[in-house]
Every structure is written in C-alpha cells, then in structure tokens.
Amino acid sequence: MTTALCPGSFDPVTNGHINIFERTAKIFDQVIVAVFNNIRKDSFLPIQERLELLRSSTAHIKNITIDSFDGLLADYVTAKNADIVVRGLRDQNDFFYETSQMLMLKRMAPQVESVYLMSEHQYSYVSSSAIRELVNFHGDIKGLVPRCVEKAVKAKFG
Template identity: 50%
Template sequence: MTRAVCSGSFDPVTNGHVDVFERASQMFDELIICVFQNPSKRGFLPIEQRVELLRQSVSHLPNVQVKSFSGLITEFMRKHEAKVIVRGIRSVKDLEYEENEAYMIRHIAPEIDTVFLLTRPDYSYVSSSGIRELFSFNGSIHGLVPECVEQAMIELQQRERK
C-alpha cells in the first residue's frame, strides 16, 4: 500500500488544490492532506476551520483524510508511514521553489520521494493569497474555491462588518 501526503497552509483551499487532491487520490492507495500550522503566522482562517473546510471539500474521495500538523513534514510522514509527498505546480516559479524543498526533504529523509502534479491550465492563476486579496476587495471568488469555502468566507466577512 502506498500512502502519500499533500501538505500546505490551504488558507483557503482552492479548486486548484481540490483538483490536485482528486488526481493524487487516484494515484495512491491513501492520501493524507496535512494543514501546516505555522505558529509565527496568523492565518486568514483558523486552522480548525481550514481542516473542516478541507474535509468537506474532499468528502467525495474515500481514500483521503485531513489532518493538521506543526513541525517538519518528514517527521509527520515517518509517523504516518508515508513515502511520497505530492506537490501541485502552477508555474516554473513554483517548480523552482518546490524542487529545492524536495531536495531538502530528500536530504533529511532519503526514503521519501516527491511527486509533482501540474495544475490544470484553468487553475494555473489561482492561489490562496490571490483569493484572499480578491476577496478583500469584494471581488467574486465564485468558481475558484469550493462552495463551502466561499460560504465560510462570506460569513466571516459579514461577522467582521458587524
């Protein structure tokens, strides 16, 4: 059985992320989506809400689970006996960054391989930071994020306006 991990902040999760999860779930027996907790950063959405929104977004994928973690991804992967990390690539810029990360992971844990999945062209411009910026200027994020994420962001905006 091959278990893979896809990690990130997913703040918020986008339809591009979900596309990568769907494709990776077909390639591996199990896929664990790990929401990275960076204690030095305050997220747009709380970590617990990101985990829940991810669970809702991938509920149609029976071999996918969602967890959160803080620390080195290699420690998480060893703990969960995962041998593959999946990374979505939107551009050459992403590839350069992820290639260096993959080399560092390989240095720390030679038993772990990295698989790169190219983002579908229609999602190549979609990023969590872009979604946050668009949303902050009251732009429509419809069709760029799962419906549950869009609704959660609208509710957050409404609470902040009160």
C-alpha cells in the same frame, strides 16, 4: 499500500487544490492532506476551520484523510509512514520553490519520494493568496474555491 501526503497551508483551500487531491487519489492507495502552520504566513482562517472546510470539500474522495501538524514535514511524513509527498505546481516559480523544499526533505527523510503534479490550465492562476486578496477587496471568488469555502468566507468577511 502506498500512502501519499499532500502538505500545505490551504488558507483557504481552492478548486486547484481539490483537483490535485482528486488526481492524487486516483494514483495512490491512501492520501493524507495535512494542514501545517506556516510560520512565514499570517493565517487568514484558523487551522480548525481549514480542516473543516477541507473535510467538506473532499468528502467525495473515499481514500483521503484530513489532518494537521506542526513541526518539520520530514518528521510528519515519517510518523505517518508516507512514501510520497505530492505537490501541485502552477508555474515555474512553484517548481523552483518546491524543488528547494523537496531537496531539504530528501536530505532529512531519504526514503520519501516527491511527486509534482502540474495544475490543470483552468487552475494555473488560482492561489490561496490571490483568493485572500480578492476577499480583502470584496472581489468575486465564485468558481475559484469550493462552495463551502465561498460561503464560509462570505459569512466571515462579508
């Protein structure tokens, strides 16, 4: 059984993320979506709320587990016996960033392989940071995030 891990901050989860999870679930036996506390970013939503929104947004995917972790990805991947780390890429900037991250992961956990999935074109411009900016300026996020995320963000931030 092959276990794939999709790590990220998912702050908030977008329809682009969900698309990557759905596609990953078709390829691998088990998928773990793991929310990590990104020390480089200020949180928009608390981790517990992100976990709840991820569970709601992915309820239709039968071979998925939602989890969270602190610390090094290499330690988490090893603890979960994951074989693969899957990262979604929107553009060449994501590729360059993710390549350096995955090279470090390979150094620390050489048994783990990395797989990149390109975003489908309709999601290539959607990012969590863009969603946060839209929310900050009262922009419309409908269609960019799952409905439960849209409702939660509107309830929280007006």
